[in-house]
Each structure stands twice: as C-alpha cells, then as structure tokens.
Amino acid sequence: FSYFGTGNTSLCFLFSKFTSVMYYTGCKVPGMLLQRDRPTNHSMTSVLLGTANSAGRSASSNLLTKPAEKVDIAKWPCKGVGQPLQALNKFNGSKGSAIYKLNIDTGKYDKLSTVHKKGARFKTINACSVNPVDSIMYCAMKHSSKEYLVRIDVTGKFAYVARIVMGQYSATFDSEGNYYSWGGFKLRKIPKVQNLPAYADRKGIPDRRKSVIATLKVGADMAAVTANLEGTGSKTYLVGLRGETANVVRVSGGRVKQWSLRAKGLNKACNHWGSAWSFKTEVYFTCNKGKGVYQLDPGSVNLKTKQAKFYKAGDSAKTDSNDGMNCMKGLSPFKPVLPPRYEAARKLVGGGGAAVVLRPAKKEEEEEEEEADEQVEEEQADEQEGEDEEAEAHDEDEEDESETPEQVFEGLDKDKDGKVTLVELKAAMEELGTDLDEEEKKQQEQKISNTFAIADHDKDGKVTLEEVKVVMDKFV
Numbered sequence: 229f230s231y232f233g234t235g236n237t238s239l240c241f242l243f244s245k246f247t248s249v250m251y252y253t254g255c256k257v258p259g260m261l262l263q264r265d266r267p268t269n270h271s272m273t274s275v276l277l278g279t280a281n282s283a284g285r286s287a288s289s290n291l292l293t294k295p296a297e298k299v300d301i302a303k304w305p306c307k308g309v310g311q312p313l314q315a316l317n318k319f320n321g322s323k324g325s326a327i328y329k330l331n332i333d334t335g336k337y338d339k340l341s342t343v344h345k346k347g348a349r350f351k352t353i354n355a356c357s358v359n360p361v362d363s364i365m366y367c368a369m370k371h372s373s374k375e376y377l378v379r380i381d382v383t384g385k386f387a388y389v390a391r392i393v394m395g396q397y398s399a400t401f402d403s404e405g406n407y408y409s410w411g412g413f414k415l416r417k418i419p420k421v422q423n424l425p426a427y428a429d430r431k432g433i434p435d436r437r438k439s440v441i442a443t444l445k446v447g448a449d450m451a452a453v454t455a456n457l458e459g460t461g462s463k464t465y466l467v468g469l470r471g472e473t474a475n476v477v478r479v480s481g482g483r484v485k486q487w488s489l490r491a492k493g494l495n496k497a498c499n500h501w502g503s504a505w506s507f508k509t510e511v512y513f514t515c516n517k518g519k520g521v522y523q524l525d526p527g528s529v530n531l532k533t534k535q536a537k538f539y540k541a542g543d544s545a546k547t548d549s550n551d552g553m554n555c556m557k558g559l560s561p562f563k564p565v566l567p568p569r570y571e572a573a574r575k576l577v578g579g580g581g582a583a584v585v586l587r588p589a590k591k592e593e594e595e596e597e598e599e600a601d602e603q604v605e606e607e608q609a610d611e612q613e614g615e616d617e618e619a620e621a622h623d624e625d626e627e628d629e630s631e632t633p634e635q636v637f638e639g640l641d642k643d644k645d646g647k648v649t650l651v652e653l654k655a656a657m658e659e660l661g662t663d664l665d666e667e668e669k670k671q672q673e674q675k676i677s678n679t680f681a682i683a684d685h686d687k688d689g690k691v692t693l694e695e696v697k698v699v700m701d702k703f704v
Contacts, residue, residue, distance in 0.1 A: 296427035299387035301379035303363040310507045310558020312514075312521075313340070315367060317352040317549040325353045327365075327384070330514075330521075332561050335543030341384040348430075353380075355399035355409045356553040362422040365553060366407060368396040377407070377418065377436065379426045387426035390418065390436040397551060400504065402452045402464050408479065410450065410468070415442045415477065415484070442484040446475050449504040449552050451511050457531055467524070469494070469501035469513050474536045476529070487531050493538040495519040503552025507560035513538075518546030525566050539565040637693045647690035650680050 312330040314337060319328065324345065328337035343353060348371075355368035366389070369378045375394045380386040395411040402408070407418045416439040427433050447468025454464050463481035467474060474491040478484060498515035505512045511524040521542040528537035541562045640648045654676055683695040 296388075296429040296432050298425050299428045301364055301385065301387050301426055302381040302383075304358055304365055304382055304555055306358070306363045306555030306557045308558060309561050310505075310554050310556075312503070312505045312512070312561065313553050314503055314547065315353050315356040315551045315553065316547060317354075319547065319550075325350075327380070327382075330544060332542055335518075335520075336545050337547070341382060343380060343384045343386060352549060353378075354549075354551045355396040355411070356380075356551045357399045357401050357407070358553050358555050359401045359405050359407070359422055360403060360556045361401075361405035361420075363555060363557070364422070366399075366401075366421060367551075368392060368399065368409065370394065371430075374430075376430055376433070377421065387428060388430040388433050389421060389424050389426050390434045391430075392416075392418070392439070393437045398446055398449050398468060399551070400450050400452045400466065402479070403454060408450070408452065408466060410446045413443055413445065414440050415444060415446065415466075415479075417441050417479070441479070442477070442486075444475075444477060444484070444486045445470060445488070446477060447504075448500050448502040448516070449513070451504040451506045452479075453506075453511065453526070455526070455529075457529060467511065468504070471499045472496065474524075474529075476531065476536075487534065489529070489531070489534045489536045491536050491538055492528075493540075494522055495540075502547060502550045505552050505554045506556050507554065507558050507562075508556065510560045510562070512541060512560075512562065514544045514552065516547050516550065518544060520544055521562065523562065523565055539567075541565045634693065645690075647692055649690050650677065653680060653691075 312332075314328045314330065315325065316328050316337065317325045319326065319337070322339075324342055326342045327340045329340050330336075331338055351370045351372065353367040353369050356365060358365050365380045367378055367380055367386075369376045369386070369388075373394075375392050375396065377389045377392050378386045379389060392409070393411070393414070393416065396409040396416070398410040400408055405420045405422045407421045409416045409418075418436050418439055424434065446466060447470050450466045450468035452464060452466055454462055456462050457465060457476070458478075461481060464479050466477040466479055468477075469475070469491060472491050472494050474489040476487045476489060478486075495515060498517055498519050500516040501513045502516045503514040505514075511526070512521050513524070514521045520540050521544050522538040523541040525537040525539060528535065530536070637648065640652050642652055654673060680691065683691050685695065
C-alpha cells in the first residue's frame with residue numbers, strides 16, 4: 229500500500245503496529261537510504277533522522293514475525309531431602325498461581341513463590357513436573373484460548389517452550405526427559421523437552437499439539453516408574469489414581485497398554501488424587517479432599533490379580549485446581565510406613581515417579597501365588613459354567629426359535645428395499661462365525677462371494693428372497 233502523511237509522528241504511529249516493515253522514502257535526510265528494513269525495537273526518531281545503523285535492504289524483512297528472544301531458566305535445587313510441591317491456582321482466596329510446599333508436620337501448604345504475570349495475562353498453570361534430566365520445572369500454562377508448555381524457576385520466572393493442547397492437568401517425566409501429559413482422556417508425549425529452547429514470548433514458538441499416543445484413563449496426576457511388572461523385562465509405566473482404582477499404563481517396550489488395579493488401603497472418601505510425588509524409590513499420592521498422603525507399596529503391584537496396596541504416610545490440606553511435582557533425585561521427607569517384610573529385588577528409575585519392585589518373603593510369596601492360582605481357577609470355572617449355560621440356551625433357542633428364510637431375509641435387509649447386498653450378507657455371516665480364526669474367516673468370505681455371484685442371476689449386485697434361500701442352503 230502507499231501512505232502519504234506529514235510530520236514524524238504520523239509515520240511513527242503507523243509503524244508502531246508492525247513487527248518489522250519495509251518502506252521506501254524520498255526524504256532528503258542525510259544518511260537515509262531509499263529502501264529500509266525497520267524493526268520496531270529501534271527508535272523511529274533515529275530512523276527518520278538517519279542516525280540508526282543501516283545495512284541497506286534486509287533479506288529477512290518480515291511483516292509478521294521476528295525471532296523470539298531465548299531465555300534461560302534456572303534449575304530447581306534437587307539435592308538432599310526432597311520437597312513435596314504443588315502448583316496451586318487462587319489457593320485460599322489468593323490471586324494468581326503459585327508454587328507451594330507441603331509442611332510434613334502440619335499437613336498445610338506454605339507458599340514458596342508466585343508465578344510472575346509480567347503482562348502475560350495467563351489464567352492458570354497445571355500438569356507440572358520436574359524433569360530429572362535438567363532439574364527444571366515444566367508446567368502447562370493456560371491463556372484465554374491457548375495453552376503452552378513453560379519452564380518455571382524457583383523465583384516464579386517462566387519462559388515458553390511449546391504450544392500444547394488445551395486442558396492438560398496431569399503430567400510426569402520419565403528418566404529420559406520425555407514429558408507425558410493427560411487431559412480429555414488423551415495421553416500425550418513430547419520427547420526430550422530438555423533439548424527444546426525456551427522463549428520470552430509465546431509468538432512463533434514450536435507447536436507440539438500433535439502428540440497423542442493413546443486414549444485411556446490415568447488420573448488427576450501421575451508418576452512414571454521403570455520396572456519388570458510383566459516378567460518380560462524392564463519397561464516404563466505411568467501410574468495414576470482415580471477413586472479406588474490404580475491405573476497402570478505401559479509406555480515403552482511395546483504398544484501402549486493399560487491395566488486398572490484395585491487400590492487397597494486408600495481413604496474411600498477420596499475420588500480425586502491431584503498430586504503424585506516420587507522420591508528416588510518411593511511414590512506418593514495426595515487426596516484433594518484433605519484426607520492425607522498415601523504411599524504405593526510397589527511390591528504389591530500385581531497385573532495378573534489386578535491389585536495394589538497403599539499405606540497412609542501423612543496429612544495434607546484440602547486443595548483444588550492443583551498439581552503435584554518434586555525433584556525425583558531428592559530423598560523422601562516422609563516417615564517409613566511400608567511393612568518391613570520386603571527386600572529390594574531391582575531398582576526402578578523415572579521422572580515424576582520412581583519405585584523399587586520389592587520381593588516378598590518366600591512364605592508369603594507362596595501364599596500370594598496360591599491365592600492367585602485359586603482365583604484364576606475360580607474364574608476359569610465360572611467362565612466354563614457360563615459357557616455351558618450359554619450353549620444350552622443356544623441349543624434351546626435353535627430348537628424352539630428356528631428362524632424361517634423370510635425372517636432371515638428381513639434381518640439381512642437393513643435398508644428394507646426388498647433386496648440384500650453382498651456387504652449386508654457378509655456382515656450377517658461374520659456374526660455367525662465370530663469364533664473363526666483369520667484363515668477360516670478369509671475362506672468363508674471367499675465362499676460367500678462365490679455363492680452370491682451364482683445366486684445373483686440378474687447381476688445387479690443384490691439378491692431377492694428366493695435367491696437368498698440358495699445362499700442359506702450353502703451356509704445355514
């Protein structure tokens with residue numbers, strides 16, 4: 229476009245709305261070039277007076293974007309005894325978002341720092357976790373219509389890392405620095421976020437919204453553990469609580485898979501476990517209703533019997549709009565509560581969560597195996613009894629309620645046009661052959677196609693009632 233104006237202020241006002249501009253001028257000003265790239269962080273007065281640095285025409289003139297300023301965020305202190313932390317929004321009537329520490333003695337939360345708004349106007353933070361690789365805290369920061377992964381230091385200073393999907397409120401890291409988040413029943417993964425730069429501005433940062441790896445249930449917060457829970461080698465699992473159910477999700481060593489375990493020992497009044505903490509080999513969850521902190525007994529995790537045990541480890545105040553995090557390298561600040569009947573079998577590592585799989589004493593191990601075997605036998609017996617009853621009922625149905633060709637045709641004719649297509653016929657035959665293996669299904673499908681072609685006398689791709697009788701004689 230062309231712009232005509234008089235005086236310095238009119239040109240300044242126009243340029244102040246752009247990130248950068250390319251303009252042509254015929255002004256007789258000493259040192260002024262006829263073609264100029266003018267970034268907005270330069271003084272317009274200096275440009276008009278010809279005193280700004282100049283290199284002629286810029287090859288990178290861009291009216292829409294400019295490189296954002298990279299920012300370094302300090303590490304969290306992750307040595308010695310660890311601290312159970314929470315990110316809380318508008319806690320106890322306060323404004324904004326802040327990082328709090330659980331006071332082990334009182335069960336109350338003490339503020340450590342407030343996350344600086346600094347003109348960002350964000351609404352809340354959630355899905356926080358400390359990366360064990362770089363010892364930096366990462367959180368999901370929600371703005372009015374967008375959400376971002378940010379780094380936050382102990383003073384509340386933050387910087388933007390990537391744009392993410394709205395609604396993330398549960399998160400953790402594994403030992404490699406992979407960031408897992410959960411929200412809207414979608415589990416997401418951003419690999420090795422310690423390698424991503426952080427920026428002071430959220431404009432132009434990387435977009436990591438396409439990061440879904442599974443649709444499943446986890447919990448309001450989660451911890452990552454590396455263990456041999458399936459007896460097939462060490463793998464990484466995510467653990468979260470929903471009510472009295474512990475959800476275990478495998479995220480390495482194969483496709484993503486979930487187990488839902490009965491969580492014994494938890495307070496039944498708790499249905500929302502908004503904070504997960506892990507200190508080297510110990511994993512804890514806290515109840516949002518203020519009913520206490522509970523430690524997972526890793527030696528009790530059994531994917532076959534679908535059980536896990538928890539023990540109360542301390543008190544905690546009532547919270548909401550929260551998420552827990554801590555340095556996994558720190559020692560646990562909680563007193564030991566697990567029964568002293570286990571010996572360590574192998575070490576587990578993980579960010580945001582860690583544990584040790586512990587082996588029960590031999591006698592108790594044998595008792596648990598016997599209990600598991602009895603349970604499996606009972607389940608098999610119940611299953612066999614159910615199959616027998618189903619078979620008897622099926623036989624009675626065949627004797628008393630045999631369908632006529634007309635009834636079969638009516639069931640096949642989904643669109644009620646008086647004819648049946650090959651697709652409708654294959655769908656019905658597939659229901660009859662649900663116990664067939666893949667090879668048998670292929671053979672049946674080929675046989676159906678061949679027979680359909682013979683029955684379809686007028687070759688219109690559909691068969692009538694009379695033609696269906698021919699097909700039924702072949703298969704029913």
